[in-house]
Amino acid sequence: MSNAAFATTAPATSRAEPIPVGTILPWAVFASLMLLLAVYFVGAEEGATSLIGGSYVHEFVHDGRHLLGFPCH
Amino acid sequence: MVGNLLLRGMMIGVLAGLLAFCFAKTFGEPWVDYAIAFEEHPSHAAAGAAEEPEIVSRQTQAGFGLLTGLLVYGAAIGGLLALAFAFADGRLGRLSSRSVAAVIAALGYVAIVLVPQLKYPANPPAVGSADTIVARTELFFVMLAFSVALMIAAAMFGRRLSERFGGWNGATVAAGVYLAIMTVMFAALPNIEEIPASFSPGALWNFRVASIGVQTVLWASIGLGFGAVAEFSARHRSVPGKVVGAAASR
Numbered sequence: 416m417s418n419a420a421f422a423t424t425a426p427a428t429s430r431a432e433p434i435p436v437g438t439i440l441p442w443a444v445f446a447s448l449m450l451l452l453a454v455y456f457v458g459a460e461e462g463a464t465s466l467i468g469g470s471y472v473h474e475f476v477h478d479g480r481h482l483l484g485f486p487c488h
Numbered sequence: 489m490v491g492n493l494l495l496r497g498m499m500i501g502v503l504a505g506l507l508a509f510c511f512a513k514t515f516g517e518p519w520v521d522y523a524i525a526f527e528e529h530p531s532h533a534a535a536g537a538a539e540e541p542e543i544v545s546r547q548t549q550a551g552f553g554l555l556t557g558l559l560v561y562g563a564a565i566g567g568l569l570a571l572a573f574a575f576a577d578g579r580l581g582r583l584s585s586r587s588v589a590a591v592i593a594a595l596g597y598v599a600i601v602l603v604p605q606l607k608y609p610a611n612p613p614a615v616g617s618a619d620t621i622v623a624r625t626e627l628f629f630v631m632l633a634f635s636v637a638l639m640i641a642a643a644m645f646g647r648r649l650s651e652r653f654g655g656w657n658g659a660t661v662a663a664g665v666y667l668a669i670m671t672v673m674f675a676a677l678p679n680i681e682e683i684p685a686s687f688s689p690g691a692l693w694n695f696r697v698a699s700i701g702v703q704t705v706l707w708a709s710i711g712l713g714f715g716a717v718a719e720f721s722a723r724h725r726s727v728p729g730k731v732v733g734a735a736a737s738r
């Protein structure tokens with residue numbers, strides 16, 4: 416029995432080693448805030464809840480908001 | 489590692505937004521135009537609703553504005569999917585990275601698009617009263633947030649069950665819990681019925697199908713596209729195959 420026998424392996428899968436939660440968490444908190452803000456600008460920025468003055472952003476992405484299914488007017 | 493995944497997700501999201509724009513421009517915009525023509529027709533104009541000043545031209549709204557909206561939304565969804573993927577990859581049983589990306593996108597699509605849209609479907613301009621926009625917006629986002637939170641809880645619950653009872657059993661029970669609670673939520677939240685009587689039901693249906701189509705193109709492209717690039721990157725840190733068949737040769 417040779418050593419080579421023990422080296423026989425199943426094909427490597429592309430299943431990944433999990434990334435430690437502690438590594439992900441800071442990214443997840445910061446990035447999801449930024450990304451949710453982006454969704455907000457497309458989905459809701461409007462008169463009542465306006466973060467930046469006026470309704471330019473609201474009107475600019477108007478069709479996208481309707482077609483993505485957000486309430487608009 | 490996480491930053492790299494995030495970047496990949498957002499880039500795939502931008503590409504998916506581009507595809508969604510092509511779909512929206514072709515199949516959605518005709519119904520938006522139809523609704524705006526309806527809205528502006530004197531016999532349908534809401535009593536007392538003054539002609540709004542046009543801040544952005546219709547041409548810009550239907551072109552560059554629509555493109556910008558879908559690219560930003562696509563990048564955001566792609567980024568959020570990448571973050572969810574970072575938590576799930578390597579933790580969903582024996583699923584490969586590509587399958588994990590597809591599963592996450594499918595669950596996200598159900599929780600963020602399909603279920604909230606069944607309760608509060610997309611409306612073209614002219615459908616919906618200006619007096620209720622604040623309440624409608626609140627109800628929509630309550631539904632959305634609740635659905636997403638419940639989906640995350642159900643997924644974690646299902647994963648725990650899967651470790652004891654197997655993947656299919658765990659997923660089936662978790663899906664049942666999600667659907668049962670969402671059914672109660674559907675019954676509890678008020679309905680919104682503000683469709684003008686003279687608005688064509690066919691046009692409304694076509695608009696809503698186009699809207700679901702835009703979201704489906706976006707989510708399918710992100711799920712499958714991100715899966716492809718995630719698997720490519722995952723190979724660099726893949727789990728080596730287990731040693732098998734130690735006694736296989738002599």
Ligand SMILES: [Zn+2]
Nearest residue numbers: 477487488613
């Ligand atoms: Zn509108």
